[in-house]
Amino acid sequence: MRTLRRDVRLSILDLAPVSRHESVADSLGGSVALAQAAERLGYERVWYAEHHNMPTIASSATAVLIAHVAAHTSTIRLGAGGIMLPNHSPLVIAEQFGTLATLHPGRIDLGLGRAPGTDQRTLQALRRDPRVADRFPHDVRELQGYLSGASLVEGVQAVPGAGTDVPITILGSSLFGAELAAAYGLPYAFASHFAPDLLLQAVRVYRESFQPSAQLAEPFVIAAFNAIVAPTREEAEHMDAVVRRSRIRSFLLRGAAAAESLSDEDLDVLAESPQGRQVLAMMRRSVVGTGEDAAAAIAAFAEEASADEVMLAVHGTSAAERVRALELLAAARVATSAQPV
Template identity: 70%
Template sequence: MRLSVLDLAPIAPGQNAGQSLAGSVELAQAAERLGFARVWYAEHHNMATIASSATSVLIAHVAAHTESIRLGAGGVMLPNHSPLVIAEQFGTLAELHPGRIDLGLGRAPGTDQRTWTALRRDIRASERFPEDVLELQGYLRGEPTVPGIKAIPGHGTDVPLTILGSSLFGAQLAAALGLPYAFASHFAPDALHQAVAVYRERFEPSAQLAEPYVIAGLNAVVAPTRAEAMAMQRTVIRSRVRSLLLRDTPAAAAVGDDELDALAASPQAAHVMKMVQHTALGTAEEATATLRSFLIEADADELIMAVHGTTAERITALELLEGAGALADQQAPAGRGDAVSPAR
């Protein structure tokens, strides 16, 4: 079972962004020490509880404090950016940390429409996502599609790309381009099985990847005892209810746990509960069993976990999973190594 970590750099109550980012370094160091495959960071904007907005900067910082683990974006929301700028940023990372950098690409803005306007991007930019992926890929391969333009750094670095998605659109694009496909089943599970089936059926081999390669996301709440894990899961659900239903307003901060629990049990929270449908929950043995069954259910080659809790609790979760044998095989499946290392 190939197992990786998705770190949203959560900002806990009473914590600032600097403390959160320090925790991300500690988490990556633990993942490296324990043998996890990689750590990815997701681009979000204008969210009070997430510190991973400047994804490439965070990757650079973590890479400088680790030695060998793969690091990357899961993902960069390409409609927010110029393909040339992303090629330069990740090309720089690849030159500084050869063989360690991944670039996952998403089509969503990673924020609300008003914040997207503040990012100075055209609201129609997502419609150009396939063309932007090809432009970005051209810069990184050293075969630019825009005459006379090179990404320096970036030109010829062949940073491996992965298409992220939660619908058939991303699955079809990844298949057509011969790229790995990562499905966001840790928060949008509905189309998982159909999207993976379409991707595998339509996959066309490419210079980067000979066979289809699927990464499926899920949540992980793991503790020494089931009671501790269930208490942590209640905290996770309360946080999502506060953020998604109450919009993290000043008034939301005053809402107590009992009220949040009642709201979580109401019909209004059905979509919030759906988001945590795929969760490895409980002791290390229970969580590992869930991971193994989900790997088969999702028809995935790799799982990437959004591990919840404080920094100490997340590191403990990784240690528990490693101790329970969740990392029995971290080698890429035969013929699929290019999904996790730069194509040359």
């Protein structure tokens, strides 16, 4: 059995999912429980993604959620995976994450993305001009200046923020992010959990083009991977069917009044349509199985992607199932750590 190299880190992407049978408050409580389990089990970090106007995701106020989880944990790193920088001014993000880093020193990460994380109508509600995304490289530099205490804007400092040097990671699903992260000497995180097409090409471009910086001497790649883990393969496959139907309902029928009335059979038919297959293909970088299955699949994925860290989007129908998945995977890693690759 292929085992995960000891130097490959494992971390968690928590989308703060809101299932059909729970409230947003339940979801956020589940995020606390997941982070506490990840801390107890030795995972590297937990990140939260900024999404807006999505009833199934509760992490829209990303910095607020990080602050809440940080107050209920002690040592695990927490961060944004990511903040969609075109939705914000660099100064405001520097102040938010500077505050987090001051309250929780050595524990806060800042992943930055260029996409809006929402639809065009919601982007208008955010009061942002879509053209601001073209300023992303400059805005990253401006944000770095605020966090380092060497502001690029005369007379303006981030308070809190200046001198905290919150580590920044560039997120992406295309070659643009890879090239920017390489040029700026920053870690690069690829969103292969939902946009896997350019993963290998982007990682190759990043590693070949990387220029060392004050933050990072060598290239560092994080690659995202979906995991549905249960005590048996049969249970994992059942959970996978539920997750697939939820994804069809959320992405293919977003906003449709009749979406909640569709039966499982209706959703399965939609999943077989060209549009449904396209939606589900976004999650093809996935494992569905036992802890041992997941450990082997993650090891193979890390090797293929040349990843220094694998960030797991752990799916289930409840927070308890996601916590159990972390436990099963951690136990499998311990059991197989002495076996040869």
